[in-house]
Amino acid sequence: MTGSCRLGWGLAILFLIATLTLSYTFLIQGKTGPSSDGRTAIILTPGERDLVLTEMRAFLTAVQAIIDKANQKDAPGIVKAARAVGMQTAGAVPVSLMGKLPLAFKELGMGTHHRFDQLALDAEQMEDTQQVLMDLSVLLNNCIACHAAYRIEAEQPCTP
């Protein structure tokens, strides 16, 4: 092997390691750290935290509306409330924020949007409000699982 060839391989391997490390931190680990209550802390800027928590409050609003509409046996009302937090709304997260969220968090989050769509579909096709309440009860396990595992903490400003 010539010297330049060896250099080429060396660079290729270095590049591969850098790519793998970046993919690991960006896609799988996110920007996380330990926290005082044992949950994994996700470190976000105030703006990013606001965005995640705004989405959370939309989840809670949807849960209330779905129960309310189910009590009134109002299937179209359920569909509307559930679709408001379905997959369609999940695309609004900036890439920079995506990179800070751990993979398991993203999966749970996407899974929750998906379940709201599924619930909307059940309400639409079966008009069975009892089924909707069962869907909702299963879906709420996603909320519980994620809240048990993660919290959000503010990014510390750089100290000189």
Ligand code: HEC
């Ligand atoms: C993928 C993870 C995840 C899922 C799924 C999830 N949450 Fe959250 N939620 C969080 C995190 C993290 C926080 C911040 C908690 C903290 O910092 O202590 C939060 C906070 C909240 C808050 C507080 C909002 C505020 O303004 O302070 C509400 C309400 C909430 N979630 C509702 C829900 C509901 C309802 C669901 C299910 C339909 C849900 N969440 C699903 C991760 C999740």
